[in-house]
Amino acid sequence: MRRTQELNLFCHSAEPGRAPTEPAAHLPPGLAHFPAYLDAAAQRALADDIAAVIAQAPWFTPRMPRSGRPFSVKMTNCGPLGWVSDQDGGYRYQPTHPVTGQAWPAIPARVLDVWREIAQYPHPPEACLINFYDVSARMGLHQDRDEEEFAAPVVSISLGDACVFRYGGLKRADPASRLRLHSGDVLALGGSARLLFHGVDKILGGASALLPGGGRINLTLRRVTRP
Ligand SMILES: O=C(O)CCC(=O)C(=O)O
Ligand SMILES: [Mn+2]
Secondary structure, three states: OHHHHHHHHHOOOOOOOOOOOOOOOOOOOOEEEEOOOOOHHHHHHHHHHHHHHHHHOOOEOOEOOOOOOEOOOEEEEEOOEEEEEEOOOEEEEEOEOOOOOOEOOOOOHHHHHHHHHHOOOOOOOOEEEEEEEOOOOOEEEEOOOOOOOOOOOEEEEEEEOEEEEEEOOOOOOOOOEEEEEOOOOEEEEOHHHOOOOEEEEEEEOOOOOOOOOOOEEEEEEEOOOOO
């Protein structure tokens, strides 16, 4: 039922029975959506991996450069580099957690498997940003452009509640489209879509029982430096 609705509403979803490695159609070149890429057991295993990461690298609240306004999402990272933002230092990657000062935990093997299967890029990701959205959280329209390496895609994995994801063009004012992302979906922004403006308009609370207490976790895998 969900697939049929998506097909009608968003014109992007897959036919039932489609191989999980084949992206859904009707998206701009380079933007690849793999609905239900992870089945329920794989989502559970990944959610447990992420809980172990959070036990070592607790959520922090990033703040906007200059204004110091808090983001509505909480964040943490795993991998050699993590993305952070605060009032004085702005957006950046760093090897340590901004509150504990500890190195970020390693990226779980299951997450690296998704990168290997999807990224079509010969080097591993260096950063896995982990965002947590409660039902009131959003992410404004932005580009992922704090990396040196744009030849690698950004690969995103959704867990928990669904969301309305917005993507536009290479300019902020370009027309935007919406895509529903569900738990287990994978989305890749690569090639000519690598620098598309995108954001999260809305969390659809109650869509999934995966995370205790609800909410949505999104992992974004990025290659930061040029090999
Ligand atoms: O939560 C998402 O699906 C997107 C997250 C995102 O764009 C980011 O962290 O840069
Ligand atoms: Mn982004």
